[in-house]
Every structure is written in C-alpha cells, then in structure tokens.
Amino acid sequence: EADIYQTPRYLVIGTGKKITLECSQTMGHDKMYWYQQDPGMELHLIHYSYGVNSTEKGDLSSESTVSRIRTEHFPLTLESARPSHTSQYLCASRGTAETQYFGPGTRLLVL
Amino acid sequence: KNQVEQSPQSLIILEGKNCTLQCNYTVSPFSNLRWYKQDTGRGPVSLTIMTFSENTKSNGRYTATLDADTKQSSLHITASQLSDSASYICVVSDRGSTLGRLYFGRGTQLTVWP
Numbered sequence: 241e242a243d244i245y246q247t248p249r250y251l252v253i254g255t256g257k258k259i260t261l262e263c264s265q266t267m268g269h270d271k272m273y274w275y276q277q278d279p280g281m282e283l284h285l286i287h288y289s290y291g292v293n294s295t296e297k298g299d300l301s302s303e304s305t306v307s308r309i310r311t312e313h314f315p316l317t318l319e320s321a322r323p324s325h326t327s328q329y330l331c332a333s334r335g336t337a338e339t340q341y342f343g344p345g346t347r348l349l350v351l
Numbered sequence: 352k353n354q355v356e357q358s359p360q361s362l363i364i365l366e367g368k369n370c371t372l373q374c375n376y377t378v379s380p381f382s383n384l385r386w387y388k389q390d391t392g393r394g395p396v397s398l399t400i401m402t403f404s405e406n407t408k409s410n411g412r413y414t415a416t417l418d419a420d421t422k423q424s425s426l427h428i429t430a431s432q433l434s435d436s437a438s439y440i441c442v443v444s445d446r447g448s449t450l451g452r453l454y455f456g457r458g459t460q461l462t463v464w465p
Contacts, residue, residue, distance in 0.1 A: 339397050
C-alpha cells in the first residue's frame with residue numbers, strides 16, 4: 241500500500257468558488273503527477289513536477305494550477321470552478337523506480 | 352500517434368471462472384507495460400510490470416503476457432473472486448522519457464457475479 245493521500249475524497253461546490261485539492265506523499269518521491277479521469281475514460285495528465293519548485297503542464301489543457309513548495313506536498317487549485325471541471329482527480333508519485341503510486345482520488349462535482 | 356486500446360470494454364463472469372483481458376498498443380519507443388487494478392472510487396494499483404525482454408509475469412492469480420513484436424498484452428485472471436470486480440487498466444511507458452510518460456487505456460470493467 242502506497243503512502244499517498246488526497247483530500248477531500250468528495251467535494252460538491254457551486255460555480256465560481258475557489259477550491260484546492262490536496263495531495264501528499266510520505267515516500268520522499270521527487271516526481272509527482274495530477275491526472276483527470278472521467279467515468280469510463282482513460283487518465284489524462286494535467287500537471288507534473290520533477291521536484292521542489294518545478295511544475296509543468298501535462299497533455300490535457302487544464303485551467304487548474306499547481307505548486308510544489310515541499311517535496312511531500314503537491315496541491316492543485318481551481319480559482320473559479322465551473323461545471324466542466326466536474327471529474328475525478330488523481331494524484332500520483334514516483335521515486336527512482338518505474339512504478340507510479342496513485343492516491344485514492346478526489347471526486348469533484350461543480351453545480 | 353501513441354495509443355493504448357483495450358478489449359473488451361466490459362466483461363461479466365461468474366465467480367470461480369477464468370478470464371482474459373486484451374491490450375494493444377502503438378507506443379514507440381517502448382519501455383514497459385503495466386497492468387493496474389482500479390476499484391470504484393479508488394486510485395489504480397499496480398499488478399504487474401513487464402519490460403521489452405519479458406513475455407510473462409505473474410502476481411498471484413494474475414498472469415500478464417507481452418508480445419513486443421505484435422505489440423499486444425493480455426491479463427489472465429484465474430479462479431475469479433468477487434473482489435476482482437474492478438476496472439483493469441493497461442498502461443504503456445515510452446523509452447528514454449525522464450518524465451516517465453505513461454499512456455493509459457480506457458480499461459476493461461470486470462464484474463464478477465456470485
């Protein structure tokens with residue numbers, strides 16, 4: 241079982257609100273990732289980080305932003321949530337080995 | 352274009368039966384292929400990982416095969432249990448990417464009935 245955590249697990253929020261999805265890992269991994277996954281669809285990479293103060297956009301364009309001030313923490317922020325942001329957001333981390341370890345995900349519903 | 356295709360999209364089997372899930376990919380250059388299990392509302396968990404030189408890998412009742420020439424992989428589940436009900440995702444990594452870029456299939460939704 242990987243030590244990677246996400247909060248909240250579920251979030252229902254109104255349009256226009258600012259939200260932050262938390263992700264933390266205790267494995268000391270340098271590489272961290274955020275994926276977006278809609279039901280029955282594949283995971284899409286939206287952000288990644290090689291380490292502290294390193295953040296890059298992924299393959300899927302996203303209005304969210306991320307920060308990496310500490311190795312163990314990789315939060316994702318939406319400044320103004322919209323219904324189109326409704327999805328599941330998965331955080332992952334990777335050490336020197338090939339395997340990415342995933343958190344349990346946050347299911348976001350924007351009304 | 353790098354792609355990962357999985358079949359079938361969904362599968363229903365009875366408890367105790369075996370099943371095989373398929374994965375075809377076009378990712379190049381190829382580094383490795385993983386099978387993940389994703390329970391509903393949870394993040395994916397790695398089952399197996401195979402590199403170019405490996406053609407089979409087992410993890411308990413799960414056995415994955417890889418044919419790098421035809422770019423095909425399969426995941427065989429033996430003596431299925433109710434807890435096997437989940438989405439099984441094939442993930443392929445390209446070689447030489449420091450990012451560890453992964454290409455995900457859409458998954459096969461497996462339901463095991465008692």
